[in-house]
Amino acid sequence: xxxxxxxxxxxxxxxxxxxxxxxxxxxxxxxxxxxxxxxxxxxxxxxxxxxxxxxxxxxxxxxxxxxxxxxxxxxxxxxxxxxxxxxxxxxxxxxxxxxxxxxxxxxxxxxxxxxxxxxxxxxxxxxxxxxxxxxxxxxxxxxxxxxxxxxxxxxxxxxxxxxxxxxxxxxxxxxxxxxxxxxxxxxxxxxxxxxxxxxxxxxxxxxxxxxxxxxxxxxxxxxxxxxxxxxxxxxxxxxxxxxxxxxxxxxxxxxxxxxxxxxxxxxxxxxxxxxxxxxxxxxxxxxxxxxxxxxxxxxxxxxxxxxxxxxxxxxxxxxxxxxxxxxxxxxxxxxxxxxxxxxxxxxxxxxxxxxxxxxxxxxxxxxxxxxxxxxxxxxxxxxxxxxxxxxxxxxxxxxxxxxxxxxxxxxxxxxxxxxxxxxxxxxxxxxxxx
Amino acid sequence: xxxxxxxxxxxxxxxxxxxxxxxxxxxxxxxxxxxxxxxxxxxxxxxxxxxxxxxxxxxxxxxxxxxxxxxxxxxxxxxxxxxxxxxxxxxxxxxxxxxxxxxxxxxxxxxxxxxxxxxxxxxxxxxxxxxxxxxxxxxxxxxxxxxxxxxxxxxxxxxxxxxxxxxxxxxxxxxxxxxxxxxxxxxxxxxxxxxxxxxxxxxxxxxxxxxxxxxxxxxxxxxxxxxxxxxxxxxxxxxxxxxxxxxxxxxxxxxxxxxxxxxxxxxxxxxxxxxxxxxxxxxxxxxxxxxxxxxxxxxxxxxxxxxxxxxxxxxxxxxxxxxxxxxxxxxxxxxxxxxxxxxxxxxxxxxxxxxxxxxxxxxxxxxxxxxxxxxxxxxxxxxxxxxxxxxxxxxxxxxxxxxxxxxxxxxxxxxxxxxxxxxxxxxxxxxxxx
Numbered sequence: 001x002x003x004x005x006x007x008x009x010x011x012x013x014x015x016x017x018x019x020x021x022x023x024x025x026x027x028x029x030x031x032x033x034x035x036x037x038x039x040x041x042x043x044x045x046x047x048x049x050x051x052x053x054x055x056x057x058x059x060x061x062x063x064x065x066x067x068x069x070x071x072x073x074x075x076x077x078x079x080x081x082x083x084x085x086x087x088x089x090x091x092x093x094x095x096x097x098x099x100x101x102x103x104x105x106x107x108x109x110x111x112x113x114x115x116x117x118x119x120x121x122x123x124x125x126x127x128x129x130x131x132x133x134x135x136x137x138x139x140x141x142x143x144x145x146x147x148x149x150x151x152x153x154x155x156x157x158x159x160x161x162x163x164x165x166x167x168x169x170x171x172x173x174x175x176x177x178x179x180x181x182x183x184x185x186x187x188x189x190x191x192x193x194x195x196x197x198x199x200x201x202x203x204x205x206x207x208x209x210x211x212x213x214x215x216x217x218x219x220x221x222x223x224x225x226x227x228x229x230x231x232x233x234x235x236x237x238x239x240x241x242x243x244x245x246x247x248x249x250x251x252x253x254x255x256x257x258x259x260x261x262x263x264x265x266x267x268x269x270x271x272x273x274x275x276x277x278x279x280x281x282x283x284x285x286x287x288x289x290x291x292x293x294x295x296x297x298x299x300x301x302x303x304x305x306x307x308x309x310x311x312x313x314x315x316x317x318x319x320x321x322x323x324x325x326x327x328x329x330x331x332x333x334x335x336x337x338x339x340x341x342x343x344x345x346x347x348x349x350x351x352x353x354x355x356x357x358x359x360x361x362x363x364x365x366x367x368x369x370x371x372x373x374x375x376x377x378x379x380x381x382x383x384x385x386x387x388x389x390x391x392x393x394x395x396x397x398x399x400x401x402x403x404x405x406x407x408x409x410x411x412x413x414x415x416x417x418x419x420x421x422x423x424x425x426x427x428x429x430x431x432x433x434x
Numbered sequence: 435x436x437x438x439x440x441x442x443x444x445x446x447x448x449x450x451x452x453x454x455x456x457x458x459x460x461x462x463x464x465x466x467x468x469x470x471x472x473x474x475x476x477x478x479x480x481x482x483x484x485x486x487x488x489x490x491x492x493x494x495x496x497x498x499x500x501x502x503x504x505x506x507x508x509x510x511x512x513x514x515x516x517x518x519x520x521x522x523x524x525x526x527x528x529x530x531x532x533x534x535x536x537x538x539x540x541x542x543x544x545x546x547x548x549x550x551x552x553x554x555x556x557x558x559x560x561x562x563x564x565x566x567x568x569x570x571x572x573x574x575x576x577x578x579x580x581x582x583x584x585x586x587x588x589x590x591x592x593x594x595x596x597x598x599x600x601x602x603x604x605x606x607x608x609x610x611x612x613x614x615x616x617x618x619x620x621x622x623x624x625x626x627x628x629x630x631x632x633x634x635x636x637x638x639x640x641x642x643x644x645x646x647x648x649x650x651x652x653x654x655x656x657x658x659x660x661x662x663x664x665x666x667x668x669x670x671x672x673x674x675x676x677x678x679x680x681x682x683x684x685x686x687x688x689x690x691x692x693x694x695x696x697x698x699x700x701x702x703x704x705x706x707x708x709x710x711x712x713x714x715x716x717x718x719x720x721x722x723x724x725x726x727x728x729x730x731x732x733x734x735x736x737x738x739x740x741x742x743x744x745x746x747x748x749x750x751x752x753x754x755x756x757x758x759x760x761x762x763x764x765x766x767x768x769x770x771x772x773x774x775x776x777x778x779x780x781x782x783x784x785x786x787x788x789x790x791x792x793x794x795x796x797x798x799x800x801x802x803x804x805x806x807x808x809x810x811x812x813x814x815x816x817x818x819x820x821x822x823x824x825x826x827x828x829x830x831x832x833x834x835x836x837x838x839x840x841x842x843x844x845x846x847x848x849x850x851x852x853x854x855x856x857x858x859x860x861x862x863x864x865x866x867x868x
Binding site: 033131137142147278296300301 | 464707709712733734741745763764768
């Protein structure tokens with residue numbers, strides 16, 4: 001729009017404070033490089049007096065965030081509250097109705113209300129930016145909307161949640177169990193005090209739905225995505241995966257094959273030496289597969305004050321420069337809603353059970369698998385690796401030949417009801433493509 | 435600019451034909467997604483009748499490419515001729531003077547005349563796009579100019595030339611010598627019939643100068659960059675590098691450390707398991723190092739019709755949408771010209787000589803190194819690995835402790851004049867940071 005930006009910023013946590021710090025530090029640079037000038041005319045957060053890395057005294061404070069879009073002069077609202085509904089949603093809608101441009105880092109909001117926001121954005125001259133909602137420091141939205149215009153991506157494989165990747169890679173590296181590493185991640189600030197959405201895969205699913213819309217012009221509901229979290233991964237699973245040459249990572253993937261969409265978030269076994277298998281700590285990666293033109297791989301910091309506020313600022317500059325694109329690349333009217341198939345293709349699985357220490361147990365298990373047409377490629381049973389609380393059963397780990405998820409699930413439900421095993425078995429897909 | 439684009443396209447090789455094919459195939463998509471409409475009003479190339487993957491009969495042909503900017507109605511010239519001067523330069527300057535927007539894939543042109551083009555672009559309302567000039571399918575210009583606005587990159591490590599990377603990785607994988615693999619690359623179309631600029635490092639240096647300008651606002655001449663090609667790498671160098679856990683790659687790197695710029699293109703030893711060491715074939719990678727916010731890694735196809743024309747089209751859309759940025763991110767007035775220091779920091783080197791089969795040769799060599807304060811970390815001499823044409827000398831390979839390039843060079847010049855060795859020794863830096 002090329003006129004001075006008057007900003008209202010709601011949400012002053014790590015990202016909000018990072019954005020304000022960047023705006024304060026870089027005002028001369030932005031003026032010089034883009035001609036962009038700005039002024040913060042209103043800030044709001046749940047707690048005015050919380051200790052922050054920045055001073056907010058000199059910015060007009062509003063107890064009610066929803067009163068900020070009422071300020072006539074403000075032309076950009078930056079929503080950094082989070083959450084799919086509540087203040088974030090109300091603020092976003094009100095801002096757009098009041099003819100304010102909107103920038104948000106909120107993947108849950110976009111994932112749930114993206115179509116409504118897309119409609120408002122596409123039908124107006126308002127700028128709605130959400131670069132920071134997916135993979136913070138990696139400009140993936142920009143790349144998909146502006147950089148890869150004629151490259152037809154047919155599959156995406158990604159690691160989009162830094163917390164769960166930190167937990168998985170740290171369990172593996174330091175040989176410690178899930179709970180211990182999670183506790184440490186919370187102490188270090190890598191994990192929220194309530195890490196549910198990170199760990200159960202839903203945060204990745206929110207981000208995947210956005211990427212999916214940009215790539216395939218198909219905008220799925222979270223319930224259209226096969227979602228499995230990392231809660232049940234044990235240290236021994238990492239150890240066994242390593243023996244087979246794999247690491248376990250929480251993979252968010254979608255693909256279009258023979259006119260069918262496959263969308264899934266699940267811990268998977270990926271080759272240790274692959275791009276995805278090597279991602280450690282809180283890094284993110286997005287692997288865009290393209291049959292014609294080769295792959296494009298983007299890798300970087302997915303979260304944190306620096307990377308995420310950089311993405312917010314990048315939106316702000318686009319807003320200033322007047323870069324107006326369809327919200328999801330394609331007009332909202334042409335977006336198909338997610339197909340509800342949760343089917344997956346046949347593939348190999350890592351399958352781990354705790355088999356009771358009773359005569360004939362292994363024979364019983366393998367005949368059950370055979371009866372269900374599950375063929376076993378590799379199997380490991382080490383008699384001495386009992387879990388501390390499972391003295392009377394032994395872990396048995398198998399790598400299957402390709403099989404459908406339905407078959408695996410029915411076998412699991414069949415053996416779960418018997419005394420053949422203790423604890424719930426787990427089965428993880430093996431990703432061979434990357 | 436949001437009005438219909440009237441295009442003049444000069445240069446109809448692989449990329450030019452790819453661009454026209456994309457324009458033909460995607461016109462509805464571009465209309466729907468961006469509202470962008472276009473018409474090709476003029477084409478030109480050196481040979482009208484060359485066999486091409488597209489038909490050009492229905493486009494107005496011009497024998498003289500320089501007459502195309504004279505066509506009043508044309509508002510965008512796409513320059514795909516190549517070369518740092520000649521038609522490419524004359525066409526570009528004339529186009530801008532005639533008030534036409536300009537899109538080019540020409541790294542040599544930008545590297546040599548970037549400051550002049552930047553001045554015209556920054557002082558006018560004209561769009562000048564060059565996304566396709568560096569790393570074809572990877573939107574690195576966009577990422578650096580628009581995506582990483584507050585992330586301070588302090589070092590970049592990259593592989594920017596697909597031909598040389600194809601040759602190096604294929605030599606290593608198939609255990610064949612340089613000339614044989616180069617011949618094959620030419621047959622397969624990976625290498626030009628005159629591959630000089632690919633192989634001697636200058637193509638990488640052109641691209642590095644552009645990246646350097648975008649990251650550091652310092653625009654070096656090619657003569658400000660330390661450049662070494664891959665011509666002298668032998669198969670045995672790959673074999674020895676592998677023994678030490680490294681691969682040899684042609685690395686283009688620049689960094690800003692303690693207010694000093696280091697810029698270099700050279701074959702280097704990089705860890706086999708590192709992001710750079712794993713790049714095979716004609717892939718490109720750009721590793722942006724950032725102390726505060728972690729690294730950003732972009733990896734993809736660097737050349738070819740598909741990726742490169744995608745980058746041209748991405749510029750075309752930006753041109754249509756009116757995205758106007760400073761040419762090098764920073765105004766041309768604030769660009770410093772390259773400092774001419776070709777110094778590098780002390781670092782470890784791979785050092786290979788063919789030592790004469792004469793008594794005391796090794797003692798003489800090591801005492802010479804010691805006299806020059808070069809300490810050796812590792813050394814391999816296998817008596818049986820003579821080259822076919824060098825029966826009377828034995829390869830000796832050393833890994834040094836950190837040493838300056840000046841010291842290495844002076845030792846090399848000292849032994850090159852003696853009968854201690856046959857053939858020219860080579861020394862390659864070892865990249866430890868990534």
